[in-house]
Structures are given as C-alpha cells and as structure tokens.
Amino acid sequence: MNRKIIKPTTLPGFMELIPDEQILFNEMLDIIRYNYEKYGFLPIDTPVMERAEILLAKGGGETERQVYRFKKGDTDIALRFDLTVPLARYVAQHFSELTFPFRRYHIGKVYRGERAQRGRFREFYQCDIDIIGNGRLDIINDAEIPSIIYSTFKDLGFENFTIKVNNRKVLKGFFQWLGIENSIAILRAIDKLEKIGIEKVRLELEELNVDQDIIGKIVEFIQISGTNEEKLAKLGRLKIENDIFNEGLDELKIVNKYIGAFGVPSDNYAIDLTIARGLDYYTGTVYETFLDNHTDIGSICSGGRYDDLAGYYTKQKLPGVGISIGLTRLFYQLYEAKLLEVADVSLTEVIVIPMEGCLDKAINISNILRDRGISTQIYLEKGRIGKKFGFADKLNIPYVLLVGMEEIEKDRYTLRDMDTGEQTMLSIEEIISRLKN
C-alpha cells in the first residue's frame, strides 16, 4: 500500500505517558483511591459530556471561555471542566436514592481549553472527595478532611508537607468589622501572599483603593504568627465584635483541635490566615497543601467548606466539604523535579522463556504461576536467547524463568534474578514461594 502517512502526534496540552511512567501514574491513582475508600467514600462516575446549560449554569468568567463546547444535532454539549458541577447535578438528580451525609469520591478526567504552556494541561485527572449533608453538616467533618490528605500523601511517599487551614468566615467577619463591603478582590490579593510577598500584596491593596490604616490592619492580621494555638489566641485577643468572625473563629478552634485527634501530626498542618482560596464558592474552612521543600509547585491538594452545593439544580440546601488533587499536574511536576523514579518499574513479576521444543511445559508452568496470582509473561517469539533476556531487561521484569530440556528432566527450573544475575535451579513450589516474597 502506498498510502500517505499522517504524522502521529497528540494535541498540545494533552499528557500521554509511556508504559513505565503510566505504571507509576496508576500507582498514584490507586493509592489515592485506596485512601478515599478507606475513609468510607463511595465511588461515582459521571459522563464526560453534559448539556452546556447544566455545566455552565453558573456561567461567566474564565470557565466559560475555556470550556470545550459544541453542538451535536440540536444538542448544546460541553465537556466537564471540574468534578464539582457534575457532583452538584448528580446529587440533585439522584437525591432520593442517596444516603446523607453522602460521602463520594470521583476520579476522572476534566477538560479546560487553557492557553497551552509548560505544566498546564487541557485534559487532566482530578481526584475529589466531598461530604454532602442534607440541610446541615457537622463541623467535625472539616477536621476529618486533613487526616485524609495526610494519609494519602504519606502513602504517596511524602514526608514533609503542610496542610494549611483557614476559615473564610474569619476573613469575612474581619473585613465586615473593618467596614469593607466587597471583600472578594481583597481576598484574592491576600491569597497571593505566599507567591508575591507582603509588599506586593500591599501594592495590590493600594490599587484597590483601600485606606492606608485599613491596609495596615490587614497586613498585621495576615501576619499573625506563632503556633496554631498562639494564632487562635491572638485572633481572640483582637476583640473583633462581629458574629461571622466569631463563628469562624469557633469553627477554626474546633477544626484545629480535632485535626490532631484524627491523627495528623502537628508538623503536617498549620493555621494560615492568608489562605483564602481564590474561589468565592467556599464559605467556611479552606485547605491548601504544600510540599515543604517544593513550595514552587504550589498547592498539591486544596478544597474547603461550602454552604450550598447544588442551588442551580435543586431547592434542597446541601452544604458540603471536600478536596481535590489535580493528579496530572502533580505527576508532571514531581516528574520534572525528579521526585519520581521510573527505573525498575514492572507489574510483571516473572517472564518464562521456553528453550526450543519446551513450549508446552513453559505454558504449563505459566498457567500454574498465574493461578497462584503471580503476574507472568511467557516469551512466545522465536529468536536468540540473548534477545529474549534483552526483552526481559528492557521491561525491568525482575525474574526470568528458563524452561529447557535439562530443567524438564529434573523438574527443576532455572530462575534468574535479573538484578543480581544469580541463577538457581528450583522446584515449581520453591519458585512460587520465592516470587511471592
């Protein structure tokens, strides 16, 4: 056939991994899933595409510009850009079939047609958990969430990370007390403290025409320091007479107390009054998580408490609290920072290599190993033995099992440890017990 060849490429902004990398990526997904399930979250899976009317109910802003949207026949379709809007629609739609508080996890791909740039993806995995109450949801739930973050990132192999916790009511009440009506722009400026530093935050506040003495109070407030308990005490001593502030402070005290009870070491969480989360969506507790030695990566797990999940789709009042891990970006950044190691990654534990005339026995042994739960490949191509060992080596398969005439006669088979090069003749049972260790 003399057919035109189309250059095989993916679209810019779409991550695609080779199998070694994919195995590592999947391991991370599995660890996240394992932890979410360990804390009693139920799985859901929603369509990647929905009616644009549903996904864009809130509308406006960057979301609307970035969304993948198209018509199929008469239907105006959009691809989901997060897992929160589909959750809201899901809970409203299946309300009568669900049990509340509804703890759900959702791991899936979402789509944003962002400007392509390094480390930004147009298709990426989000790994979300949320706890949704029917009418109300106890504040203790907000204290359990950091323990799930902690457990997950520990299992992912991280030691030095900090879950930063704040409460939007503390900020909101503080601004009310200062007489600031619309605090959203100010919250956005404060949220950048970690990234741009205190002087630039001050400049941004000046650009927003905030009075100098109020800027002074804001700067003093967001620079409150000390241990978590000291920060809470200092907040109390500000004597701010505002109900929202005091409600937020009480919540923050409870959350702070129980985060420890839920098993998060004090090294791994901190109250940080500058964390506001850009989104106006959150109404109470907010979380961000940073790798202590790689704060440049930004928050690796964020979320918070919201009053009303699904107001666009139902009159039911559904408060909730949740977090999200953007795994595609996290994986990319860990990989770039050389914090992930692909060498020696293999799902296959052993490859059986039959010598000439020994295929039947080699197949028989492969059957036995697989029946015993051992991931086994059998090399079925003809060729030189060196090529076959080369195949095992390239795939990082830790053991080769040689099945030749001599082996069959003795009913003992040569197991080669590909790491050390050591070869031993063993019975099938010995091989199984070696591989099971």
Add this chain to the structure above:
Amino acid sequence: MNRKIIKPTTLPGFMELIPDEQILFNEMLDIIRYNYEKYGFLPIDTPVMERAEILLAKGGGETERQVYRFKKGDTDIALRFDLTVPLARYVAQHFSELTFPFRRYHIGKVYRGERAQRGRFREFYQCDIDIIGNGRLDIINDAEIPSIIYSTFKDLGFENFTIKVNNRKVLKGFFQWLGIENSIAILRAIDKLEKIGIEKVRLELEELNVDQDIIGKIVEFIQISGTNEEKLAKLGRLKIENDIFNEGLDELKIVNKYIGAFGVPSDNYAIDLTIARGLDYYTGTVYETFLDNHTDIGSICSGGRYDDLAGYYTKQKLPGVGISIGLTRLFYQLYEAKLLEVADVSLTEVIVIPMEGCLDKAINISNILRDRGISTQIYLEKGRIGKKFGFADKLNIPYVLLVGMEEIEKDRYTLRDMDTGEQTMLSIEEIISRLKN
C-alpha cells in the same frame, strides 16, 4: 436566592450509576485489569480527544457519521470512538520507546453518537488488550488470548460461556477457491448465521447474486459440525487447493492445540466457521465469546488478528492480535437480566458510632482501624441513635462499632453484626481480627 432551577438530567445514551451499582461496576473493571496485568500487559492511557485527521484517517462509513467532532479555535477535534485507532497512533508515535512484542492494555471511555436506544450507549468503557509485533508476531500469541478471556470471565463469576474461534484465512481461501473475488459482503452475511439462521443467510447470498451451487458449497462449509478436532479434520478432507486456505487451516490447528495447553477447558471454546467478525480489519484468527444461557446478549468479548495496525501513521509493519470487552453494555445487560446483585454491596467494613461525649475516643479507634487497613467510616452528625443505625443499614455497612461511656470504661467496644443483629463487646485487637476475617 430565588434563582431558576435547571432540571438535573444527563444526556440520553449516557450511563450513570448510583454508588451501589458503581461499586459493582468498578469491581468488574478491577477484575478485568487484574487479569490483564496478570498476563503481562502494560497500561496506557491516551487522550479522549485527538486531531480529527488522526482518528478519522481511515474515514468513511458509520464511524465518520457517529463521531463527536468539533472545532476549538482552528483545531479540528474528534473524540475517540474506539481504543484501537489511538493504539495505532500511540505505537507509531512512541515506536522507539516501546519494547516489542508490545503487550498493552487500555481501559477507557469511548464515544459514539449513535441513535439513542435501549442498551446502546454514546459513552462507554472499552477494556482492550493487544499484542503488537514489530514486523512479525508468532501465531502462539493467538492461542494465549483465549486463556485471558477465560481467566477474566471466570473471575467475573461466569461458568457457562464459549469462546468461539475461527480464522479469516480459512474463509478467504475457501472463497478464492470458489472463484469469488470480493468476499466481504458474503462474510458479512455468514457472520449473521447465529442471529438470523441458515435460511436467511441463504437468501442474503441469493441477493448478492451468488450461484446456487456455490451457495450450496458455502452452506455445507459453514455447517461443518463435530468436535474441534472433527471440524479441523473435515476441513482438511475438503482438499481445497488454495494457499491462503491451507495457511489458515494450519494456523487454526496450532491455535486449537495450544488453547487447551493454555488452560482453557474444552467446554469453554469451540471452532466456529461462521464467525467472521464484520470488520474487514481482521486478517487471521478471530474470536467471539457468548454466554451459553444468554446468547441473546451477543458477543461479550471479541477480537482477532490483524496484519497491519498502524499503516496510516507509520511505514513499520505492525501485526497484532487483541480483544475488547465493552463493559458498559455488558454491565447494562447483566443488570437487566438480573445477573448482578446490588444488595449488600459495601466497600466500608465498619462504621464507628460515638455516643454523646465519646467523640475523641471514637476518632482514636477509627484511626487505629484505618491504620490496620480496615475501611472505616465514623458517624459525625448529631442525632438519634436509631437514625445512625439506619444510616449504616442503608449503606449496607456490615458492622457498627458503638463507642459509649460504658465501653470506654471497660476498654471494650460493642460490635454489632448488622446482618445477624448480634452484639458483642470486644477489645480493639479482637475487633480488628474479627473485621479482618
């Protein structure tokens, strides 16, 4: 807020499950993945959207009409409609980074804008494995594939199913010998034998203007019966002097012999000369799998051997063999046929219910259980005890652990088996060992 409520619905043709069902669905996905990995297949994950030029390189036919296609900026984008075209592009693109034979599995969603009807989905999971050779691929691989089908469906809980095997070369050579130039229309007619019966196949052949004596030979051929060995012997006795036929017959003999060696019981596979697979894509061995007591469901796992995977994207000759399970449709049909049972499905093993004033201890116990790998939920809402038990019951959680003052005093906690209603006071270690069994 007095905002307009948008009715929360999904698009027609999109499956969405409630958590009980989703747990079952995920169990099936996990079993499939476990089996694919056990046979040494490597994971890949490709973007859901690609350049339309790539995905539609082959073009024409129903695929092109059904595909979701749209422009974003200047880019002509399509959503993948299977996992085979992305595999072809992937192997061509990453050729130098892969090790051949390349055994890959891919579990992911694909999209087809089919006419909406019961049991047809526009978004559905495919679970594919393929073995891709560089230049050549041994025929023994074709005999290993049925063992993967067998192992997977056994683990999925099926007993009575038949993997039907044929070889397109046997059919092709037979038609060449009959002097029929273009056999594709005839193959399509034959492929329907199971569905429409021999008389209707005869009519379809008449409509294709096939001579009566040739129709006679075709009907005789596709009705060859007996054991697999008898069928092969009868094929041999036809004395068809055609190279392609004889090549196909030799391949079919090898595949038949080794399917047994790979551990598939003779009850679970059968040579069936009518299996052609509608697609002209396959060039050798073909497979279809039927539930013996539910043949109306159609083939639950199909595939075959092809000469040239990626001719549109590379000059490399890449023969392969593979299969696909369409899990969304399979799940739907099993569910409809009441072959799946959602009652008593729970990922959570125990729910800890704190009595008033006992929250700290309840949290502490939950931490211990989770540390020991037990999926644990803790009930954090206030309310009557009956409501809390009701919550555990609705979620099918098998055990409730009550933490009250009396329990804390004795350091023994009340474990209630929700199935039997039996309550026992046990130490933490006793509880762990009970839950681990």
